[in-house]
Amino acid sequence: MKYLSTRGGMQPQSFSDILLMGLAPDGGLALPESYPQISRSQLDAWRGLSYAELAFEIIRLFATDIPEADLKDIVDRTYTAAVFGSADITPVKRLSDGLVILELSNGPTLAFKDMAMQLLGNLFEYVLAKKGQSLNILGATSGDTGSAAEYAMRGKKGINVFMLSPDGLMSAFQRAQMFSLQDANIHNIAIKGMFDDCQDIVKAVQNDHAFKARYQIGTVNSINWARVVAQVVYYFKGYFNATSSNDEQVSFCVPSGNFGNVCAGHIARQMGLPVQRLIVATNENDVLDEFFRTGVYRPRGTANTYVTSSPSMDISKASNFERFVFDLLGRDGTAVKALWADVDAGKGFDLSAKLADAASKFGFVSGKSNHADRLATIRALDASDGVVVDTHTADGIKVARALRLAGETVVCLETALPAKFADTIREALDRDPPRPAGFDGLEDLPQKVVVFDADAARVKAFVEQTLAG
Numbered sequence: 001m002k003y004l005s006t007r008g009g010m011q012p013q014s015f016s017d018i019l020l021m022g023l024a025p026d027g028g029l030a031l032p033e034s035y036p037q038i039s040r041s042q043l044d045a046w047r048g049l050s051y052a053e054l055a056f057e058i059i060r061l062f063a064t065d066i067p068e069a070d071l072k073d074i075v076d077r078t079y080t081a082a083v084f085g086s087a088d089i090t091p092v093k094r095l096s097d098g099l100v101i102l103e104l105s106n107g108p109t110l111a112f113k114d115m116a117m118q119l120l121g122n123l124f125e126y127v128l129a130k131k132g133q134s135l136n137i138l139g140a141t142s143g144d145t146g147s148a149a150e151y152a153m154r155g156k157k158g159i160n161v162f163m164l165s166p167d168g169l170m171s172a173f174q175r176a177q178m179f180s181l182q183d184a185n186i187h188n189i190a191i192k193g194m195f196d197d198c199q200d201i202v203k204a205v206q207n208d209h210a211f212k213a214r215y216q217i218g219t220v221n222s223i224n225w226a227r228v229v230a231q232v233v234y235y236f237k238g239y240f241n242a243t244s245s246n247d248e249q250v251s252f253c254v255p256s257g258n259f260g261n262v263c264a265g266h267i268a269r270q271m272g273l274p275v276q277r278l279i280v281a282t283n284e285n286d287v288l289d290e291f292f293r294t295g296v297y298r299p300r301g302t303a304n305t306y307v308t309s310s311p312s313m314d315i316s317k318a319s320n321f322e323r324f325v326f327d328l329l330g331r332d333g334t335a336v337k338a339l340w341a342d343v344d345a346g347k348g349f350d351l352s353a354k355l356a357d358a359a360s361k362f363g364f365v366s367g368k369s370n371h372a373d374r375l376a377t378i379r380a381l382d383a384s385d386g387v388v389v390d391t392h393t394a395d396g397i398k399v400a401r402a403l404r405l406a407g408e409t410v411v412c413l414e415t416a417l418p419a420k421f422a423d424t425i426r427e428a429l430d431r432d433p434p435r436p437a438g439f440d441g442l443e444d445l446p447q448k449v450v451v452f453d454a455d456a457a458r459v460k461a462f463v464e465q466t467l468a469g
């Protein structure tokens, strides 16, 4: 399997190369030359597999330059009950109204990001050892990618993590999870701005080819294809757990911001998973909802991005959306390059002529949620099912309930645990959310972080100084 860029300007590369590469040299995102097609008999054979067995079957189709025995060892070490809390890894819960919740947040940092990041840590370690290289990761987070990456990479030989986050905008729990880490290879940088400013800096540094090569800069955001492919696995597992036969179809409802999670659902559907619809749920930052309703993509600036009670989705420039648009436009890299030249110039684009395809050919629909919806959903679910969900998952459930068709099985992706967003849970339920074992006193630990303006040059200087020792 070789990989190309969404902007059409990259020579085909192997999985291990794009794992370390981050953005493609032409500024685009890596995608496989084609998606592997899963036959009905393969799907039947996969139904009874454990999570690790299934992950191996799927990832080996993409990571074809890693010897299978090595890959199997990496996957088996990653997806264990000890790390993810149960042998099932991603169990499902059926609500009284028939909606299914796919639990993705039982890993070390209580968000779905652990599902891919734990694998990424082990893949990096393996590939870097083989190549005799080291890697300096520059990442951006709105709250969950950062902690998942830092927990997955802390203490790993040959890896440093520099993580940008929006200053003062994450929850107290999210801040404490990241900033309390004292490991020598973890560096937290709070940026005076929003997540999009952090992601813009990551992309600016990735596009400085000389700096990137000199300091071996890599990425853990969903820019990195390995993140997306690891997320494909739980769509298959969620499908098997929510159905009793491969004759059935399900729809997935996905709380969305940077479009990485639902992009993995799109890939699973393209591979042949029987997915009826992919329901994109946004919060008040509704760039994606606007696109799937109108065909107009209108990324907003920081001044027009709201600070909400589902803060991890406070995103107005959905990085991974480029991967979907590449497919929507018949994999035309030249057209994607032209559209993203407009995006990079602060404009948007109009693909309303393709809107019907987005729905009928690719199964996408969307809806949005706001603070009042979130509170109402959290209260209603607590009352009806005794289930407390986090604010992002609540956005998904609100939208799933609004858009569900008669007879449709909708699987809602649980993207974080409520303990991460205690203020809003208290506002909704007048009590604290359950706090999993091991997190008591987290917010009282000493914190280590530097604060910078949203300036790529300042971040580069910090990376240089830190690595110079």
Ligand SMILES: Cc1ncc(COP(=O)(O)O)c(C=O)c1O
Pocket: 111, 112, 143, 144, 145, 222, 255, 256, 257, 258, 259, 260, 261, 262, 312, 313, 392, 393, 415, 416
């Ligand atoms: C808790 C939570 N929910 C939803 C999302 C949105 O996911 P994505 O950015 O993959 O669309 C994020 C951030 O990525 C998140 O941390």
Ligand SMILES: N[C@@H](CCOP(=O)(O)O)C(=O)O
Pocket: 140, 141, 142, 143, 144, 145, 146, 195, 220, 221, 222, 223, 257, 258, 260, 261, 312, 313, 319
């Ligand atoms: N919500 C994310 C934002 C980054 O998304 P990614 O999937 O591209 O890493 C976060 O929690 O940081």
